[in-house]
Amino acid sequence: AVLVQQDFVPGLYTLMFETGVLARRCNRVQIGANANGLYWNSLDETSRVDGSRRGGITVYRTAEAATKTATFPKFARRQMLLEKMAGLFYATDELLDDATALTSMVSGWFGEEFGYKLDDELINGTGAGQCLGVLNATATVSVSKETGQAAATITGKNVIAMMARMFARSFARSEWFINQDILPQLMTMKIDIGTAGQLVYMPPMGIAGAPYGTLFGRPVTPIEQASTLGTVGDIILADFSEYMLIEKGGVKADQSIHVRFVQDETAFRFV
Helix, strand or coil: CEECCCCHHHHHHHHHHHHCCCHHHCEEEECCCCCCEEEEEEECCCCCCCCCHHHCCCCCCCCCCCCCCCCCCCEEEEEEECCCCCEEEEEEHHHHHCHHHHHHHHHHHHHHHHHHHHHHHHHHCECCCCCECHHHCCCCCCCCCCCCCCCCCCCHHHHHHHHHHCCHHHHHHCEEEECHHHHHHHHCCEEEECCEEEECEECCCCCCCCCCCEECCEEEEECCCCCCCCCCCCEEEECHHHCEEEECCCCCEEEEEEEEHHHCEEEEEEC
16 A cells, blocks of 8 residues: 555545534544543533532631631543544546546545534434434433424424523533524524514524524524434534544545556545
8 A cells, every 4th residue: 555645635634624514613632643542530520509510619608717628629530532434435547547536536525524424423423433422422401392382393482491401601602503404493483472473583684695594692503414303403502612522643545556456446545
């Protein structure tokens, strides 16, 4: 195997995060060349009640000369391991003669597919050999529909209930991520006021303007990986800056003329 021309590789890696809607919003951490994972100690905070914040640190009022009670933070050992993501394709000798077409294929198709796959894992991943998706994470809060609400609908009350469950400090960085098939629900969503009502969602410049706007002040972004209308994950309110990704080095690319030599094809591998 020999290395692929290096002008292919940076473009592919850059496109992976440019076309990936969610991945570029994450907290991306580069790890060293000799490491295959990351260990760190984090504060073990599972509640915001007194005695639980910051893993157990407590401050309090005290009388003059009273004895103070010491409190200590509780730490949890965390671990993240690297897992490979790979792509392979065969280029004919005729295609190799057209370097422009080959560069477009590698940087375009494969860069976008890497980005799509990573975004899909950030939503739907199992955490086993891949990213843990928000739909499978223990930190995720799922808000139920209202009593008597029709199936496959989203109402203003649903959206307000989701906002009420968002971690307060994350709300200013949060965004709505939706399946595009819920747009008819958003466009007609309103809050009843007496016998009238007020629209909840309105695109910039009104209905005649750009199709995607804000919902209660937070941006709305359609993604293919969101679930279809009426299923968990059809509309997601999330702060992806709280999602950590580790990465190492970028894309490693190799090529070989031997794998499919008799077919006059060259194998390109990206990891």
